[in-house]
Amino acid sequence: MMRLLPLLAAFLLAAPASAQTAPPQPVRADPAFTLRLGELIAILNGGGDYAGYFTPAFQEKVPQAMLQSVTAQLIAANGKPLAILGVTQETPWRANIRVQYEKAVANVLLVADPAPPHRVGGLLVRGFESAEKTLPQVESALAALPGDIGYAIAKLGSGAPQPLAGRNADKPYAIGSAFKLVILAELVRATNAGERKWDDLVTLDGGMLPGGGYTMKPKGTQVTLRELATQMISISDNSATDILLQHLGRAKVEAMMPVLGIADPARNRPFLGTLDVFRLKGVAGLGDRYLALDEAGRRKLLEGEVAGIPPILIDATSFTRKIPNRIDTLEWFETPNDLVRVMDWLRRNTEGMAGTDARRILSTNPGVSPDVRGKWQWIGYKGGSEPGVMNMTLLLQARNGDWYVVTGSWNDVQKAVDESRFASLIGKAAELTAP
Structure with missing residues (x-):
């Protein structure tokens, strides 16, 4: 009632400020980023290799228990995440991703560290689109x-x-x-x-x-x-x-x-x-x-x-x-x-x-x-x-x-x-x- 309406379910965005502006020309994902993208569905389902997937800075701000609590809430509201529907690459290490859940489509921002081992430092669920078409x-x-x-x-x-x-x-x-x-x-x-x-x-x-x-x-x-x-x-x-x-x-x-x-x-x-x-x-x-x-x-x-x-x-x-x-x-x-x-x-x-x-x-x-x-x-x-x-x-x-x-x-x-x-x-x- 008396607060900002929480339209977006967010974990964290821990990405460098310099990465905020998309380049004018289309870019390709770095192969290492593509590998991290392939692990995203497991992470959003509350599984995956938490320690191996996220940077130490992310883990400090979003402990594994907190992340699992958030993913559980998202699943309770929207069903399980099933597949990647589309990817809009902003830089080789940053992309906006549409993820199909059972009841809705999520808009997700994923940011990986350019330095090896290229773990994820930013993950943000920006909001959900309903699955209804008409x-x-x-x-x-x-x-x-x-x-x-x-x-x-x-x-x-x-x-x-x-x-x-x-x-x-x-x-x-x-x-x-x-x-x-x-x-x-x-x-x-x-x-x-x-x-x-x-x-x-x-x-x-x-x-x-x-x-x-x-x-x-x-x-x-x-x-x-x-x-x-x-x-x-x-x-x-x-x-x-x-x-x-x-x-x-x-x-x-x-x-x-x-x-x-x-x-x-x-x-x-x-x-x-x-x-x-x-x-x-x-x-x-x-x-x-x-x-x-x-x-x-x-x-x-x-x-x-x-x-x-x-x-x-x-x-x-x-x-x-x-x-x-x-x-x-x-x-x-x-x-x-x-x-x-x-x-x-x-x-x-x-x-x-x-x-x-x-x-x-x-x-x-x-x-x-x-x-x-x-x-x-x-x-x-x-x-x-x-x-x-x-x-x-x-x-x-x-x-x-x-x-x-x-x-x-x-x-x-x-x-x-x-x-x-x-x-x-x-x-x-x-x-x-x-x-």
Whole structure:
């Protein structure tokens, strides 16, 4: 919910910085690299010669037990790795590899040491593509997931969004950090109206904040609205989010919800900050008391007792143990069609030079694999997750200039959701939606 959505399952990348840029001409793999490539499937299956395959530096950072734990998680989510589908060689010692798993295709970066005995110093699983080949197959796979799934795919234009596909598109779901799009929208409205500027400075007051890049900053530190918004959207920084919510004003953010087309704004009033939710979920009895009150009573409790609770008193057990915690009552709720309308509003209100900052912020973290990105001219993204909750929402501009939204939410009150599988399916839906 309050962290960067983990779209990529990564072991480690311990490759030299000089190897990051691919050469302009095609290259051949060194024969020794090809031998290491031939051993990769065994390694990804949790076997192989660990000591003989990896460099000492890799082994120090990723002990064998850790590697086996990660490979086991990947296999549990995607089935066993079966074969190499393709290799794109960047240098004789570095390549991007597509690996067929039973349920998906992994994008893997492999880097070998040019010095004998040419062991592997970098291994990164960059993400998974679903094995589904058509949009109906993706929709069937989404419908088969446990728990409750809702999604919407729509084409945007001068009028209302045009639905192309969907399931439970008017049903509200917990959306995790995707709620931060509403805060961004209020900032866009305020800058468009001339009430604020992206370069306006916020002075930190030393108040309590959730975890994030500004939590330990000294009182008096100044930061621009642009920087706060960038951190809130690109890495889902919770401290930046709560600073913006406080600075822009809870009432102003709440007023944006009907403007954006959120069908039931009352369900998200009072509009909670991230530390509010942590406190309500993590302090015994507090959530029950909050939920028993009407809106006026909830505001009074938030502004009084809740605001004074130090983060050290919050029990984070449900998050560390990945146990869903009140995801049907203490969260932020929007329907898939709500999120389509939110992204459509952001599209329409960030056109031209005035929208440069907002679109750059939205596109900093595209949320999908390079293969999916390659299908589109521009991608804006925000997602969110907590145990039992995942959302991915993409604003997409096609190469012909047309605009689309692909959004999906998965809630399961019983157990944590399979984030990798969901990400691969939404990514595939985005890929297949491209005209």
